[in-house]
Amino acid sequence: MSEPAIDYRAVFQALPGMVALLTPxxxxxxxxxDFLRYSGRTRDELIGHYLFDVFPDNPNDPAATGSRNLQASLHRVLADAERDTMALQRYDVQSRERPGEWEERYWSPINAPVxxxxxxxxLLVHRVEEVTELIRARGRAAGDRARVLEAELYTRSRELQEVNERLRQSHAREREVALALQAAMLPAPRLTDHQQAAVRYRPAVGALxxxxxxxxxxxxxxxxxxxAVGDVVGHGLAAAxxxxxxxxxxxxACLVSAGPAEALEVLGLYSRSVAGAESTTAVCVHIDWTALSLTYSSAGHPPPALLRGDGTVVFLDGATDPPLGARPEHVSRPQAGQPFADGDTLVLYTDGLIERRHEDIDAGLARLARSxxxxxxxxxEQLADALLVDLLPAAGATDDTALVVIRL
Structure with missing residues (x-):
């Protein structure tokens, strides 16, 4: 029994969906x-004509990319001999009834080689599915959803206002607790008469x-x-x-140790038993008023500054070690000395005074020295205020700042 003859031209014409054949x-x-029906063009207007002469981009839309995207896809098929499925395209078509007017149309094309x-x-098989009505229907549905969402957002905004008010009241109470903690933990210095000192504490913007x-x-x-000054990682009452x-x-530890290095060693051992103390930085300086000398040690902290009477600045960076708890085993910390003269000024601070995001720490140290x-x-007292004005951002710092200034 012989196979039935298939009229492939009739099959091509009966294919559901828009299908055209293009030469290379x-x-x-x-x-x-279907291609003739949905494109709104006759066979004479298509056959033998260059694709983009028949369907150019909308000249009234400078952002139109339909023809450029389609041309790129067809050239890929010619070069690779492989099918190319395009993303959804907006490709406007000139109205047959109103020449000069362009209709907004959306197409989903697939191009395949023969x-x-x-x-x-x-040959190139150019199959197109028009999805203009689907896009418009989705737009109408999106508009309906937007109106529903607008009503829901209004309701949610009223609820959020009530929640924010309760949070504001809660934060006010928490701030009172924080202020009491600060007063208890960071008291004004009590030094002998011949010593002049000033201390400052500035919280980060938005923090307690x-x-x-x-x-x-x-x-x-x-x-x-x-x-001494130190800096615990974190914010809020837990860090406090x-x-x-x-x-x-x-x-x-300072009262019983032989020097600042030993005091920091003791503090490092103690920090291992304190949850949240990991990676704390600290620097400790012992001032010998009789010998006119400073002895210091640092656990990962920015170096103290010694301001001499002639305006030169020396950073005490000769005994720097990792932060507390950074080493798995105990190691003795380094210690260094620095002489000073009557009238020199010692300045200790935390990193909020000098560090800025996306900036090397040397830039911050240079700013401090200039100030x-x-x-x-x-x-x-006046020097402490001047340093805060010069070095902290006018809009407020993003990190806390502690500052100690001592006239030697």
Missing amino acids: HLVYADANE LDGDGRVV NVCGDWYDLVELPGERTAV GVMGQLRSALSA LTAHRTLAP
Whole structure:
């Protein structure tokens, strides 16, 4: 029994959906009935004509890319001999009834090669599905959903206003607690009459008025004073609690240790038992008023600055070690000395004073040195205020700042 003969031209014309055949020069060779119907063009207007002469881009739309995207797809098929499925395209078509007017249309094209026996592309199958009505229907549905969402958002906004008011009241109460903590943990310095000192604490913008930065001054036997600043990672009352424990521990260690390095060693061992104390930085300086000398050690903290009477600035960076708890095993910390003269000024601070995002720390240290030199004649209280004005952003810092200024 012989196979029935198939009229492939009739099959082509009966194919559902818009299908056209193009030559490698992108000239229409044939088009089925659906292509003629939905494109609004006759066979004579298509066959033998260059694709983009028949369907140019809308000249009134400078952003139109339909023809460029389609041309790129067809050239890919010619070059690779592989099917190319295009993304949804807006490709406006000139109205037949109103020449000069362009109708907004959306198409989903697929382009495929037809090869000869040698594997060369001899025809291009250009299949297009028009989805204009689907896009418009989705737009109408989106508009309906937008109106529903607008009503829901209004309701939610009223609810959020009530929640925000409750949070504001809660934050006000928490701020009162924070202020009390700050007053208890960061008191004004109590030094002997011949010493002049100023301390400052500035919280980050939006934070509670106490966080993880601290300062401390401790009178030691033998005309000596211990000065320290530190910085606990984190913000809020939890960080403040850790700060209080470490500050008290360092104060006690300074009273019984042989020097600042030993005091920081003790603090590092203690920090291992304090949750949240990991990676805390601190620097401790012992001032010997009789010998006119400074002894210091740093646990990953920015270096203290010594402002001399002539305006030069020396950074005490000769004994720097990793932050507390950074080493898995105990190692002795380094210690260094620095002489000073009557009238010099010692400045300790936390990183909020000098560090800025996307900036090397050396730039911040240079700013600090310039400000110290410019205000070298000021007393500690005035110098502390001038440093904050010069170095903190006018809109408020993004990190806390603790500052100690001592006239030596």
